[in-house]
Amino acid sequence: MQLDELAAPWLTEQGRAAFYRQIARADERCTDDFAGRLHGVRAPVRIGWGEDDTWTPVARARSLRDAIPGSTLRLVGAAGHLVHLDASIASADELRAWLDQQADRTGTHR
Numbered sequence: 001m002q003l004d005e006l007a008a009p010w011l012t013e014q015g016r017a018a019f020y021r022q023i024a025r026a027d028e029r030c031t032d033d034f035a036g037r038l039h040g041v042r043a044p045v046r047i048g049w050g051e052d053d054t055w056t057p058v059a060r061a062r063s064l065r066d067a068i069p070g071s072t073l074r075l076v077g078a079a080g081h082l083v084h085l086d087a088s089i090a091s092a093d094e095l096r097a098w099l100d101q102q103a104d105r106t107g108t109h110r
Helices: 003-010 014-025 029-035 058-067 088-106
Strands: 044-050 071-078
Touching: 003 014, 044 058, 044 088, 058 071, 071 088
Parallel strands: 044 071
Antiparallel strands: none
8 A cells, every 4th residue: 555545535526525534533532541551461362563653652552561461562663653564574463473373372283
């Protein structure tokens, strides 16, 4: 996916208005209603985060990791907020390694 494909929905008058509404609402209130329940997550969790994310800083990833028992955090280098696009191969490799680790742990390899 190219930048122009990502930006296209926001380039119309209606799209720009929607984008500005979205940005105006983007704050901690978006997650406050469930943040207090993260300690109850019992499923395995791996948090993948772009090391260069300036939209949502790495400190937020660390606080998520700390809030979810047993979770792990992997920072993906040379990637920002759209880590899966900025570093698609590294993201896929990280996901595959984690899924393999979970399969080994649970004996569910296929």
